[in-house]
Amino acid sequence: MNLVTETFSGFLSLITGLRITIKQFFSPTITTHYPHQTLPIAKKFRGHIELKWNEETGKPNCTACNICAKACPSDCIVLDGIKPAGEKGKTVTSYKLDYTLCSLCSLCVEACPFDAIQHSNRYNLASVPNQWANMDLVQRYKDQVTRVGKTPYDPYAPAPAAAPAAEPAAPAPAPTAQP
Amino acid sequence: MIESIFKFFTTEPYWTLTRSILYLVGICIFVAANAAYLVWVERKGAGRFQRRPGPTESGPWGLLQPPADGIKLLAKQLMAPPGSDKILFWAAPLMVIAPPLVCLAAIPFGNNVLARDLNIGLLMVFSFGSINVMALMLGGWASRNKYAIISAARVVSQNVAYEIPMLLVVITIIMVTGTMNLQEIIVQQAGGFWNWNILRGIWDFSGGGWGHIGGNLLAPVTFLIFYICMLAETNRAPFDMAEAESELVAGAFTEYGGMGFGVFFMAEYANIVVGCALATILFLGGWQSGLGSGFGTLLTSWGVIGTVIGVGFFFAKMYFLIFSVVWIRWTFPRTQFYGLLNLSWKILIPISLFTLLLTSVLLKLPRLF
Ligand code: SF4
Ligand code: SF4
Numbered sequence: 152m153n154l155v156t157e158t159f160s161g162f163l164s165l166i167t168g169l170r171i172t173i174k175q176f177f178s179p180t181i182t183t184h185y186p187h188q189t190l191p192i193a194k195k196f197r198g199h200i201e202l203k204w205n206e207e208t209g210k211p212n213c214t215a216c217n218i219c220a221k222a223c224p225s226d227c228i229v230l231d232g233i234k235p236a237g238e239k240g241k242t243v244t245s246y247k248l249d250y251t252l253c254s255l256c257s258l259c260v261e262a263c264p265f266d267a268i269q270h271s272n273r274y275n276l277a278s279v280p281n282q283w284a285n286m287d288l289v290q291r292y293k294d295q296v297t298r299v300g301k302t303p304y305d306p307y308a309p310a311p312a313a314a315p316a317a318e319p320a321a322p323a324p325a326p327t328a329q330p
Numbered sequence: 331m332i333e334s335i336f337k338f339f340t341t342e343p344y345w346t347l348t349r350s351i352l353y354l355v356g357i358c359i360f361v362a363a364n365a366a367y368l369v370w371v372e373r374k375g376a377g378r379f380q381r382r383p384g385p386t387e388s389g390p391w392g393l394l395q396p397p398a399d400g401i402k403l404l405a406k407q408l409m410a411p412p413g414s415d416k417i418l419f420w421a422a423p424l425m426v427i428a429p430p431l432v433c434l435a436a437i438p439f440g441n442n443v444l445a446r447d448l449n450i451g452l453l454m455v456f457s458f459g460s461i462n463v464m465a466l467m468l469g470g471w472a473s474r475n476k477y478a479i480i481s482a483a484r485v486v487s488q489n490v491a492y493e494i495p496m497l498l499v500v501i502t503i504i505m506v507t508g509t510m511n512l513q514e515i516i517v518q519q520a521g522g523f524w525n526w527n528i529l530r531g532i533w534d535f536s537g538g539g540w541g542h543i544g545g546n547l548l549a550p551v552t553f554l555i556f557y558i559c560m561l562a563e564t565n566r567a568p569f570d571m572a573e574a575e576s577e578l579v580a581g582a583f584t585e586y587g588g589m590g591f592g593v594f595f596m597a598e599y600a601n602i603v604v605g606c607a608l609a610t611i612l613f614l615g616g617w618q619s620g621l622g623s624g625f626g627t628l629l630t631s632w633g634v635i636g637t638v639i640g641v642g643f644f645f646a647k648m649y650f651l652i653f654s655v656v657w658i659r660w661t662f663p664r665t666q667f668y669g670l671l672n673l674s675w676k677i678l679i680p681i682s683l684f685t686l687l688l689t690s691v692l693l694k695l696p697r698l699f
Contacts, residue, residue: 158677165662172661176378184386 189275197255198271202246202292209301211292212267213243222262227252235306242306243267246288250276353445357434361427364603365596366396372599372656379660399592406588414585415472422469423586423593429458429465430600437607438513440617440641441630451512452500455608459563462601463489466565469594470582481581484571484667489563491674496559498682499552502689503527503612506546516616523620528553528613546689548681553613555682557651560605562674564598567659569670606651610644614651617644 183190204211215232227249232241260268276283293303339348370385370393377384385392410419436451438444448454463486470482506527507515519526528549546552562569571581580586583594610616617640619625629636665673 154676168661169657172379172657175381176375176657178381180378180381180383182382184383 192272192274196272198273199250200259200268201271202288203267203269204292209296210304211243212265214265215241215243218262219259222258225252225254233306236309244306248286248288250286251284357431361431361600365599368599370396375656376660403589403592408588408590411474411585414474418468418472422465423590425465426462426597427593429461430604432458433604439644441637443641447513450510452510466582473585475585478582478584485582488571491671492559492562495555495678495682498686499556502546502552502686505689505693512611516611519615519618520626521623526615546685548685552685555678556609560609564601564605566655568662568665571667602652602655606648609651610647614647617641619643
């Protein structure tokens with residue numbers, strides 16, 4: 152008797168399973184057809200790092216202080232900066248990131264005292280490694296600024312005429328020696 | 331010139347030969363197209379059951395996926411493992427694809443769409459169907475791979491276990507219909523769908539009155555048993571112990587690659603087609619519309635068009651069954667081997683024996699009074 156009831160209830164459970172799957176069959180699919188469609192990436196997504204810039208002036212926040220490079224446990228950051236003509240502080244001129252080494256640990260972002268770097272939203276980076284192994288973040292910054300219709304900040308430009316007058320303390324606008 | 335050649339081949343004694351060749355070609359195309367596109371159906375179905383779209387990239391709706399798969403398989407090198415029995419190793423895929431091809435010759439797709447009207451068509455289909463087991467056994471054996479041999483042994487015990495209830499069930503059908511001619515069995519199911527063997531067994535509506543019980547009170551159960559056995563015989567999920575790709579690598583096919591494996595794969599689908607066609611014929615009235623005898627006679631009076639519509643009904647039923655096979659595959663997990671054998675020996679065989687007994691008693695009873 153036990154076998155009979157077991158068989159019967161087992162059979163009913165099979166029918167239930169079939170009913171559930173056929174319901175799925177006729178419901179719309181939820182696939183995003185990836186290369187043709189993409190989902191919006193969450194703001195918090197940790198892509199490789201990128202330079203932030205001042206929304207108004209279009210100038211990068213980075214002062215080439217090298218703190219991030221020192222904070223990085225994987226030594227992926229190599230950067231350089233100059234003191235532009237007629238400016239008080241330094242500005243980054245090259246910011247190289249070896250992304251193959253980066254562990255996306257975010258220590259550089261946390262270490263930066265000037266809030267100058269952030270994680271980007273780029274996720275589809277599949278390519279031959281040496282195409283993105285060394286990222287030039289300054290170039291990326293320039294591209295991004297150009298894309299929003301601003302002119303990227305050029306640290307090598309001669310100081311504007313008004314600038315020395317406003318800041319007499321600034322000495323001769325000679326590029327500083329590389330640190 | 332062409333006309334005379336045409337006439338030469340379309341008049342007796344050569345017409346029989348031409349007809350056979352035409353059917354042969356037709357069946358080969360039918361099997362190949364089915365094997366290829368059932369894979370597509372399977373993938374699409376698998377996708378939809380999991381709320382994915384299935385293949386979409388190759389061609390519209392992924393329709394070029396099967397040719398792409400075929401080209402991929404053909405481009406691979408055929409390799410037999412060293413030390414294996416080469417002849418048996420390559421004979422196995424051929425032996426596994428041949429029976430469904432032969433079986434289809436006896437299967438009536440329509441009013442007079444069949445290659446050979448055999449009086450023992452049913453017997454032929456089943457005897458050729460059982461070659462499948464031997465071919466799998468050979469494949470496993472010739473691979474010189476202990477895992478393949480073990481898997482092959484598993485397949486044999488599975489197929490033997492399920493052959494018994496299947497044949498018992500078919501005997502019940504033969505007892506009710508009194509013939510092994512598949513066309514004859516279909517003709518007997520003419521009229522409404524209540525005349526189909528799946529229901530006719532309960533109550534023979536055509537006769538009316540007591541004493542006209544169709545013979546098999548458990549006909550729907552019989553159909554269910556046949557269907558389950560068909561799944562097991564064709565090694566389909568949830569009984570796909572032969573392959574079990576996730577657990578057993580590929581079971582008996584472990585050593586096969588390229589088109590060697592592809593042929594096993596195609597044979598699986600060809601066997602499903604044969605199995606579902608058989609289920610359609612034995613239980614669901616074959617090419618009968620099931621819309622009442624009036625519609626049936628109307629169809630026969632329409633000649634070719636009626637035949638085509640009949641074939642359409644046949645395919646509709648057959649492909650519904652095939653769809654249900656896919657449906658079941660993507661619903662149930664693979665059974666354990668004990669469960670599989672228990673199901674057959676402890677449940678299916680006793681029930682089918684019981685239906686057999688019941689049928690014979692019910693068929694004899696009216697004659698006693
Ligand atoms: S995220 Fe971590 S590893 Fe990557 S650059 Fe920043 S500090 Fe280095
Ligand atoms: S990114 Fe920040 S920490 Fe790194 S050099 Fe620039 S200002 Fe300094």
